[in-house]
Structure formats: C-alpha cells, structure tokens
Amino acid sequence: QTGTGLTGRPPPPRGTGPLPLPRQMGEPIRVREAGCLQAVAEETRVLLFIAVPSLVRLALVQMADRMTIAFVGAYDPTPEHIAGCVLGKMFSNITGVSVGIGLSIGVTTFASQNHGRGTSRRNGFVLRQCRRVFAGAWAFSLLAALFSRQLLHTLGQPEEVLLPCQLFSLIAAIGLPAMWMSSAIQCVIISQGNAMPSMVCDGMASLTNLALAYALLRGGFGFLGLAWATTTSYCMSLLFSMMYVVYTGRQATVWEVPKEEEGEGEVNLGLFVRTSLPSALCMWIEWWAAEVMAVIAGWLPGGEYSVGGHGLLFNTAAIFYMAFVANSIAANTRIGNLVGAKEAKRIQICIATGMAWVVALSAVISCFLLFYGPALLRLYTKEPGILAEADGANPGMVMTIAPYSLMMFFLGVLRGGNLQMWGAAAMFASFYFFGIPMSAYLGLRGNYGLLGVWLGNAMGMGLSAAMISVKLYCVDWSKQIVRANLEGGASPAGDGLEERLLLAQAEGAATRCQCLARRLQLGTCWKRAEASAPPTWVAAEMAAHWASVDDTMPA
Structure with a gap:
C-alpha cells in the first residue's frame, strides 16, 4: 500500500469486525492460529512458565519466614519475646504486608493488558500512581505500628507481650515501602511473561533474611534481630529487582514515564484505585478471615490445645496454598495479556486449561495431605494434646484444598479481565455471611470442635468459587475486552x-x-x-x- 490510495483493496465484508490501524510503537502479542490441542498445549506451557517460578518464589519466602521464628526460639527463649515476636509478625502482616501487596496486585492488571496490546512503555504511568497510593498506605501501616500497644491492649492481649510486639512492628514497618515497590516492579516484569527474575530476586532476599537473622540472634541481638533482618530482606528484594531492570535495559517498559504520551495514555489516580482496591480487598478478606478462624479456635473447649492444633494445620495448609496463589498469578497475567491482545476465543481455552490443571493439582495435594498430613504435623511438635486436635481436624483442612484452588484461579481470571470487584463481593459474602458463621456454629454448637471450624472454612471457599464461576460463565469476553481496553487506556x-x-x-x-x-x-x-x-x-x-x-x- 502507498500513501496515495488503496487501489485494488477489497472493502471489508459487512458485519465483520473493524480492521486495526497501524501502530507506531510496539506490536501487540499475536496468538498464532492453531488447532484445539495445540492451543491447549500452548496455554499450558504459558501458565506453567509463570506459575512454577512463582511457586518456588513463594515457597522460599514461606520457608524463610518459618525458619527465622525457629531461630528466636533457639537463641532468645524468653517466653515474652517469643510470643511478642510471633504476635508482632502477625500484626505486621495484617496491617502492613497485606496492605501493600494487595494494592500491588492491581499493577498486574494494567501491565499485563499493556503487554498484550503492545504498549508496555506506559507502565511508568501505572507505577507512578502506585507510588502515590503506597505513600498513603505506609502512613496507615506506620500509625498502626505506633499504636499497636494500645490497640492490642484493648483487644485483651497479655500485657507482657505488648511492648515486644510494638517494637517488632515498628522496625518491620521501616522496610514496608521497599517491599511494596519490589512487589510492584516484579508484577510488571511477570506481566511481560517472565517470572524467573522475581524468583531469583526474592530467593536471594530470603537467603539474606535467613543468614542475617541467624547471625544477629546468635550474636545476642535478641528477637529484634529478626525484625532488622526482615527489614533488610525487604530492601534487598527491591535492590535486586532494580538491578535486574537496569542490567537488562528494561527501564522504558517498567518505570520510565514516556513524556510524549503525557495526558494521552496516562492512568490517573482514580482509575488506579478503582482497579487495585477490589484486588486488594480480595486478599484482605482472605487474610482477615484466617485470623477470625484463629479466634474461634481459641473459644473451643480444647483451649490451648485447639489453638495449637489450628496453628499446625494452618501453617501446613499455607505452604500448599502457595501452589494455588502461583496459579492465580499466572491466570491474572495470561488473561490480561489476552485481553490486551483482544483474543476473546483464546481466553476461553485458557480458562478451561487452567481449570483442568488446578483440579488435577488439588486432587494430588488433597490425597497427599489426607494420608501423610498427620506425619507432617509431627514435624512441628510431639505434644500429644495438640497433635490429637490437629489429627482430628486434618480432614477439614484437606477439604479446603479443592475449593481454594478453584477460588484463587478464578480470582486471577477476574483480575486479568478487570472484573475483580465481583470477586471481592463474592468472597466477602461467602466468608463473612456463610463460611465464618458456619465455622462458629459447627465448632461451638455442633460439637465438631476444630474439625467444624475447618469445615465451615471449606464451605465458605466453596461458595465463593461457585459464585465466581457463575459470573465467569456469564461473561461475554468480546464485550468485556472492549470495556477493559477502554478503561485501561488503549x-x-x-x-x-x-x-x-x-x-x-x-x-x-x-x-x-x-x-x-x-x-x-x-x-x-x-x-x-x-x-x-x-x-x-x-x-x-x-x-x-x-x-x-x-x-x-x-x-
């Protein structure tokens, strides 16, 4: 074709979709035409290429988190310090880590769609708004740490653990902005189809956490040595992530703001908050529901044995849950890429492929925990009372695996397609109006004890997965792609x-x-x-x- 005319070019047939205009910068991803089996194989490869490194990264972080607490028990065995450290870590996770990590998930929605449509150069606009949101979030987390002593005293926590908890939370809060920004940068990199750098960066940061915590605790710094090691690992994660971006020359597609497009393709603060807040709410709803379950376990007749058994089950389940969190990250990224590329038919294949994968994986993990779960629990403690409670409730933990796997995968699909508000609403209704009340009823009134608490949790997850699946079944992806691209800044x-x-x-x-x-x-x-x-x-x-x-x- 020349610029003087279109001689010999046939007109488009009536009723067909419009032809795209030429693009100046960056070509969108193009999904090659393929048969059904080839398409399934391709989607499986793409999902696993993101999910497996993400799983390794999350597993390394979880491993370091648990091993460092063991260092406190070995080198600072004062009961108040151990309890204050554990309580401070939990408080920091709820009021700090989850706040920023939840908000950073929204970056994936924008960045994955940008990559799909070939406009990754606009990710700088997204990170600029993300930094502004993080500033307000850090103010909240810092205030929560400052007043943690008064807040936990009001909630009836033991007086002797309040000061250690406050000190731990304050030190951990110093490193929260670094951790959040590292997560946001890694979300951008993963959205471009490469999850290996985040695995390496967070893996090295976790090793730093382990080594420094061991050195400080053995050197006599006490439990606060773990707090400083945690903060240092947050900063190292950000440093490693930035070094990777600079070394590979990806600044233009990660954080640089294209001056020539200011005001044209820019993501404003309101749009970023509307997109990120529902994704964050999904995470907060899940984390806070877990804490409510712990409270219900404390009300059971078994007392401290029920609390201990619940802690063993939750820590065991959390390790295996990381596989499904990784699947959610992969689904969010891939669906966002396909939405940006306007590949509606391929989205349906991706969802079906991902569902088959998570169902198969959940079946394997469920069987493993059903038969070998009691043996895993004995790696934590030999206390017969705690183990009796945990063994009795192990089937309840197993029953949460399948619904959790589907719920997390569906959430990833919703986030990738700009439908995350429905996921937040479904999770809130399922957990707080059905799951948690059922946990309380079965555990306290139904005489099921700790098993009832976990059965109620499984019911809440199952209802949430069912509600989200109905929404996905009703989505017209051709229309949703148009809306998502208009909202996301095509x-x-x-x-x-x-x-x-x-x-x-x-x-x-x-x-x-x-x-x-x-x-x-x-x-x-x-x-x-x-x-x-x-x-x-x-x-x-x-x-x-x-x-x-x-x-x-x-x-």
Whole structure:
C-alpha cells in the first residue's frame, strides 16, 4: 500500500469486525492460529512458565519466614519475646504486608493488558500512581505500628507481650515501602511473561533474611534481630529487582514515564484505585478471615490445645496454598495479556486449561495431605494434646484444598479481565455471611470442635468459587475486552477509533441516530490518527468501519 490510495483493496465484508490501524510503537502479542490441542498445549506451557517460578518464589519466602521464628526460639527463649515476636509478625502482616501487596496486585492488571496490546512503555504511568497510593498506605501501616500497644491492649492481649510486639512492628514497618515497590516492579516484569527474575530476586532476599537473622540472634541481638533482618530482606528484594531492570535495559517498559504520551495514555489516580482496591480487598478478606478462624479456635473447649492444633494445620495448609496463589498469578497475567491482545476465543481455552490443571493439582495435594498430613504435623511438635486436635481436624483442612484452588484461579481470571470487584463481593459474602458463621456454629454448637471450624472454612471457599464461576460463565469476553481496553487506556491514536467502533457493535448500535452519535464521538480521533498514517488510508478505514455498522452510510 502507498500513501496515495488503496487501489485494488477489497472493502471489508459487512458485519465483520473493524480492521486495526497501524501502530507506531510496539506490536501487540499475536496468538498464532492453531488447532484445539495445540492451543491447549500452548496455554499450558504459558501458565506453567509463570506459575512454577512463582511457586518456588513463594515457597522460599514461606520457608524463610518459618525458619527465622525457629531461630528466636533457639537463641532468645524468653517466653515474652517469643510470643511478642510471633504476635508482632502477625500484626505486621495484617496491617502492613497485606496492605501493600494487595494494592500491588492491581499493577498486574494494567501491565499485563499493556503487554498484550503492545504498549508496555506506559507502565511508568501505572507505577507512578502506585507510588502515590503506597505513600498513603505506609502512613496507615506506620500509625498502626505506633499504636499497636494500645490497640492490642484493648483487644485483651497479655500485657507482657505488648511492648515486644510494638517494637517488632515498628522496625518491620521501616522496610514496608521497599517491599511494596519490589512487589510492584516484579508484577510488571511477570506481566511481560517472565517470572524467573522475581524468583531469583526474592530467593536471594530470603537467603539474606535467613543468614542475617541467624547471625544477629546468635550474636545476642535478641528477637529484634529478626525484625532488622526482615527489614533488610525487604530492601534487598527491591535492590535486586532494580538491578535486574537496569542490567537488562528494561527501564522504558517498567518505570520510565514516556513524556510524549503525557495526558494521552496516562492512568490517573482514580482509575488506579478503582482497579487495585477490589484486588486488594480480595486478599484482605482472605487474610482477615484466617485470623477470625484463629479466634474461634481459641473459644473451643480444647483451649490451648485447639489453638495449637489450628496453628499446625494452618501453617501446613499455607505452604500448599502457595501452589494455588502461583496459579492465580499466572491466570491474572495470561488473561490480561489476552485481553490486551483482544483474543476473546483464546481466553476461553485458557480458562478451561487452567481449570483442568488446578483440579488435577488439588486432587494430588488433597490425597497427599489426607494420608501423610498427620506425619507432617509431627514435624512441628510431639505434644500429644495438640497433635490429637490437629489429627482430628486434618480432614477439614484437606477439604479446603479443592475449593481454594478453584477460588484463587478464578480470582486471577477476574483480575486479568478487570472484573475483580465481583470477586471481592463474592468472597466477602461467602466468608463473612456463610463460611465464618458456619465455622462458629459447627465448632461451638455442633460439637465438631476444630474439625467444624475447618469445615465451615471449606464451605465458605466453596461458595465463593461457585459464585465466581457463575459470573465467569456469564461473561461475554468480546464485550468485556472492549470495556477493559477502554478503561485501561488503549492507544489514543489508533486503538481509540477501533475500540469505540467495537463498542458500538458490541452494544448493538444499529440505528442511524446511534451511529451518528458514535461518529461525533470519533471526530476527535481524526487529527491524532493523521499523525500515524496517511490521510487517505485513515479516511478509507473510517468509511469502511462506519459502513459496517450503518447501512445508510455510503461506502
């Protein structure tokens, strides 16, 4: 084709989708045509390429987290210090770690769609708004750490552990911004199809945490040595992530802000909050529900044995849950890529493939925990009372595996498709109006004890997974792709024309008045489109698009 005409070019057939205008910078990912089995194999490869490194990364972080607490018990065995350290770590996780990590998940939604449409250069806009949100979140976390002593005293916690808990939380809060920014940068990198750097960076940070905690505790720093080691590991994770970006020259697609596109493809603060907050709520709802379960376990007749047994079960389950968190990350990334690339049919194949994978994985893990769970529990303690409670409730823990695996995978799909608000609503209703009340009823009134607490939790997860699956079944991905690309900031020069015409077709705008209104809305695209293509090419394309949605428009 030349810039002087389109001689010999056949017009597009009526009723077909509009043709995309040429792109100036970056080509979107293109999913190659393939048969069904080839498509399934390709989606399996892509999902595993993201999920496996993510699983290793999460497992390393979990391992370091638990082993460092064992160092406190070995080198600072004062009961108040051990209890204060554990309570401070829990308080920091709830009021600090979960806040920023939850918000950083929203970065994946933007970055994965940007990668799909070939506009990764706009990730700098996303990280700029993310930093602003983190500033407010850190103020909240710091205030929570400062007033943790008063807050926990109000909640009836033992007085002797309040000061150690406050000191631990304050030191850990110093490193929270570094941890959050590291998570956000890693989300951008993973969204571009590579999860290995995050595995290496967090793996080295976890080893730093282990080595420094061991050295400080053995050197006589006490339990606060663990707090300083934790903060240092947060900073090292950020340092390693930034070093990778600079070494590979990815600044332009990770954090640099393209000055030439300021005001055009920029993600504003309101849009970032609307996208990130529901994703964060999903995480907060899950974490807070786990703490409520611990409280219910404390009300059981078994007392401290029930609490200890619940702790063993939860720590065991949390390790295996990481496999499904990794699947959620993979689903979020892949669905976001396909939404950005406007591959509606491939999304359905990806969802079906991912479901088959998580069901098979959950079946294997469930069988393993059912038969070998009691043996794993004996690695923690030899106390017969605690083990009796844990063994009795082990089937309940096993029953949470399958619903949790599906729930997390479906959440990843929702996040990738800009539907995360539905996931937050479904989880809140399922956990707090059904799951937790059932845990309390079965455990306290139904005489099921700790087993009842876990059965109620499994019911809440199952209801949440069912509600989200119904939503996914009803989604028209062709329409959702258009909405997601418009909300996520598609290219204003070319894609703006394409997206608005697609939206007109998706909404069934067939009358002359509706099409005229669409034309008026598209008028502002003309000058921007002229900058990226010859005027005659643009004119012919716009005429062809309009004719495809309005028979009264002369070709």
